[in-house]
Amino acid sequence: MYKYDHIDQTLVAQRVSQFRDQVTRRLNGSLAEEEFRPLRLQNGLYHQRHAYMLRVAIPYGLFNSKQLRTMAMVAEKYDRGYGHFTTRQNIQYNWVTLEDAPDILAELAKVEMHAIQTSGNCIRNITSDAFAGVAGDEYVDPRPVCELLRQWSTLHPEFAYLPRKFKFAINGAKEDRTILLCHDVGIELKKNTNGELISDIYAGGGMGRTPVLGSLIKTGLPWQLLPSYLTAILRVYNRFGRRDNLYKARIKILVKALSPEEFARQVEGEWLHIKNGDDNFTQVEWDRVAKHFLKPTYKSLPKLSDEQILNTINDEEKVIFGRWLARNVKSHQIPGYASVILSLKPHGSVAPGDATTAQMLAIANLADQYSFGELRATHEQNLVLADVEQSKLYELWQEAKKQKVALPNIGLLTDIIACPGGDFCSLANAKSLLIAKAIQERFDDLDYLFDLGDISLNISGCINSCGHHHVGNIGVLGVDKDGEEWYQITLGGEQGNEATIGKVIGPSFYADEIPDVMTNIIETYVEQRNDSESFIETYHRLGVAPFKEAAYKNVKKKEKVEALGGAL
Template sequence: MYKYDYIDQTLVDQRVAQFKDQVKRRLDGTLPEEEFRPLRLQNGLYHQRHAYMLRVAIPYGLFSSEQLRTLALIADQYDRGYGHFTTRQNIQFNWVELEQTPDILAELAKVEMHAIQTSGNCIRNITSDPFAGVAGDEFVDPRPICELLRQWSTLHPEFAYLPRKFKFAINGSAEDRTVLLCHDVGINLKKNAANELVADIFAGGGMGRTPILGALIKEALPWNLLPSYLTALLRVYNRFGRRDNIYKARIKILVKALGPAEFARQVEGEWLQLQNGQSNDVNFTQAEWDRVAQHFTKPAYKVLPPQADLAVATQFAAQLDESERIGFLRWIERNVKAHQVPGYASVVLSLKPHGTAAPGDASSAQMRAIADLADRYSFGELRVTHEQNLVLADVEQRELLQLWQAAKKSNLVLPNIGLLTDIIACPGGDFCSLANAKSLPIAKAIQERFDDLDYLHDLGDISLNISGCINSCGHHHVGNIGVLGVDKDGEEWYQITLGGDQGNQASIGKVIGPSFYASELPDVMTSIINTFTQNRDQDEPFIETYRRLGVVPFKEAAYRTRTPHQETRVD
């Protein structure tokens, strides 16, 4: 993984010193809150419902066992013993004290981490495929491009005060695992007929109040021209993006208003002026690629015989008792993924224990255990996924049983990846001051209702995403089943969407009708799932059944759960 050079480390260390002085002046009253607020947001510090929350960047989802141990230390010394991994491949600490935040940033700087640009109206943490570099369907490893763009965008003076926050996702595989089309800019890397690295650029995607899928505005852009083209794109947005209305300030509103073709035309015009008016140093060079790419070479893989994961599992499972054998084989089926290198596999560690912790939460003890697992089984590296789980990318197939047994001790092997209880959820009203309703109790209630792993495996792939407000931090719009918390006269209600999807067939879910009380949701989910099982064709996935049947039978089933005395609220 990428290692800081002198420039990187100096920038981060200086940032820590600056913020330490800013916090000191805030505490002694010489820096008023209205002036301090943009400064703390530039360093990832929010003031939430109960305390300050610090959001730490994990660039493109890649980090080391040493860094994870530092996150565990921070959780113990400065928080309440846990951290929350987010859909943006960050980690959040929800209970930090203002006066201690410079010390936290100093601890992060020791292991080449920071919280720069994890908030504010700037280019946020760049996200990518959690299986980058090892995925079997990969065209190109996107991590060198991710790192080059991270360096290009960090503290970029021209884009420090955009109309609103700005999010990039970068993919390099046949299957999109980045939710590419729901970002302000999605970059799809590929090779052209001459085997040259090029990028398709999608712009204007986003969720929140106005969910929109991004539009293709540039095809086959040579990789080295990304900085100049993206500069032109951001200049058009910076110039014409709405600053008078926070709800209409995202680039998706501008692209929709102009139309994708006109927006692309304006970007092309700005790009032409930029190229004519500046030297080539505005773009990437081969030397820059070489400097960064050296950090993303393959680890020291052993020469191992290629075997199917299931065949390896069956061989090892013979030594287990029946219940353990079933659990291990299910884990192989759901949590173990194909690898580019013969004899290796990638393993997803579930952070979705049924009803015992919030989705995406990891205790400090779990973090240290996972760091040990990474050192022992995966070259000391980890990934965080959009779905709020962690990945050991480079595990020898012959060590899968040992890993499973070790990870089981820390409650990290629930075989529910991609299933109904692998829920994406934001912190919601328990923590976030923006939330209209709680997310975590809803996730817990649904996990408890659907706790039968036999049944979950029979259901197959179903994504369930929960957001506590319209900002959609839980990405409810792209869940096969989405839950959105809404406020109605001071009460918490929940709106259901169906038909959302991520990946190559990305789609935005549709609201099925009036919202429900929290207590109704487990029964509503049961009715929706029962409708699916009664109408599916053989092993048809939920999303395909929904697309074939349409919303009507699911909607009718959901509202039959209501008794006559229950009030229906119109949203």
């Protein structure tokens, strides 16, 4: 993985020193909160319901065991013994004091980590495929481009005060595992017929209050020209993006208002003046960065089938281990290796995406022992060991079970994506974690979950959609009605190549109704599906009507729900 050079390390260290001075002045009263707020936000520090929250970047989801041990130390020393892995390849600490924030950032800087631009109206942490470099369907390893763009965007003076936050996603594989179309800018890397690296650019995607899928505005852009073309996009956005209305300030609103065609024309006009400038990438820069993403020293191993692996396991454990192989183990580019997803979704015991100090330390050891010391954070709030020898999968599974990160529920109903919600976030209208726990407890039968197959369930505590509820097959959104917490249901969302925004089914529900609503929806699927249909395939065939009817069937307080009118 990428290793900081002197410039990187100096920049991060100076940023820590600068922020330490800002915090000191805020604490002694010489810096007012309204002046301090934008400064702390661009260092990833939020003020939430009970304490400060610090969001730490994991650029394009890649980190190592040494960094994870530091994350664990921060959780133990400065928080309450755990960290929360987010949908955007960050880790958050929810119980930080303002006084400790500079010390935390100083500890992170020692292991080449930071919180720069994890908040604020700037270019946020750049995200990518958690299986980059090892996925069997990969066209090109996107990590060198991710790193080049990370360096290009970090503390870029022209983009430090955009109309609103700005998010990039970069994909280089046949399957989109980045939610590419739901970002402000999505970059799809591929190679042309001459073997040259090019990109297609999508703009204007996003979730939140107005969910929109991005529009294709540029095809075949050579990788070297990415900085100038992206600068042109950002300049058009900076010039015409709404600054008078917080809710209409995202680039998706601008693209929709202008039309994708007119927006693309404006970008081309701006790009014409800068496309041949000095900001573009060079082969020298590529070589400097790409050398950090060479393949590990893999062994020459035979490729094993699941049957061959299972034949070495005693009969008593074959069923549950076989389930883990099917759900948590993914194919690899190199024969004899596999990628393993460690589930951070134990049923009903902790919030989705949370990892304790003990778990982080143990997982760091597993990375050293089984995966060249490297890890990945996924958009689904799980962790990945990308390079595990197939012959050691059973051994790894036994160790992962001890840490409660081996639940074979990846892609199943209880692999829930959820934001921290009203338990922590001051923006949230309702609690997310309470709902996730109730659903996990209701659907705790692994036999039943395996029979249901792939179903994505996403929960957001407010319209900002940090839980990506819009693209869940089933989405749950917390809403406020007259000071009470209610929950709105969407159906039919998808991420990946067939990205789709889900549709609201109708009036919202009380929290204690949600498990029954979920049961009604799932039972309708079971009754109506064809033999091999997934939930989303059944939904596409039947439409929303039978699921909507089932959702409100025999749900207590239904009359009160309907009396309050439609969904917000």
